[in-house]
Amino acid sequence: MGENRAGRGAAWERTTDAGRRRFCLASCLSGFAAAAAADVTSFLGVMPRWAEGASMGKSFAVTSLVPPVQNGGDDTDEQRIADLVTGNHILFDQGVVDGFGHISARCVKNPTHFWLSQSRAPGMVSKDDIMEFNEDSEAVDARGRSLYGERFIHGEIYRARPDVISVVHSHAPGVIPFGVTGVALRPVIHTAGFLPPVTPIFEIRKVAGEDNGILIASNKLGSGLAKVLGKSSVVLMRGHGDAVVGPSVKVAVYRAIYTQVNAQIQAESLMLGQVMSLNSMESAKVNAINETGGLERVWQIWNARANANLAALKGS
16 A cells, blocks of 8 residues: 555646545545445454554544533623534634534533524634524524524434533534445544444434435434434534534534544545444543543633634734
């Protein structure tokens, strides 16, 4: 593999990161999907493309249960709304969302309700865009504003999962191949210990039939998605994207970002062969560290970068 890649020389180096990822996806997913279907327990694994080696084996991982990350005594609706605005900007800057996608937070004062922006590109969301929605995903005070068509993702997950404080829905391009190929998305990097051994996939046809619009545009579809999510932190949506949940806005953003990173690295690594995923002990221990002590560090730099890039974007 190294020789073939070296042989491409300058032609490889001239391609973009996105181009290299598309090449990896096209080359390796088709070659390994049959193997995954034949042996569902085998792990088709992960090493970053800058790494030189890979190992082979089987292991198992579980989603660790990390205590909710609170903002000290400041876990108020005001703080969650502020984090939502920042989270929208970070997710856009990190390439998890573009003009589509959204993030919400459960209300502190009324936990059956949640906060979500009006229909707006995530990178443009401000505090004034954040609206309150009830348990049926209807706006408490719409005032003529447009609403996200897939807000039911949020409402039904909050209904089914009292432990969830924040929900992210994205169409992250690195994740989508694992919902359409039969190759399971597994935790392969230490920053993705929150992923289950095999990430569940929501098949909308099982709820809406063959004649469906792919989008989660009703409470019925949102409920079906929440059932497939179960106790997991992530659920894939075939041909669509994913939903990621967390015990705080910051954790949900972290998980959404590293779900995409894990997917990209796993897809690229399929060209190298089979490698080990994280086992249950590794996942639980490293995830507890990442989502507590390490979370603020990455949030700060993500926020600073998003602010700088958005300022440049608006000024151009």
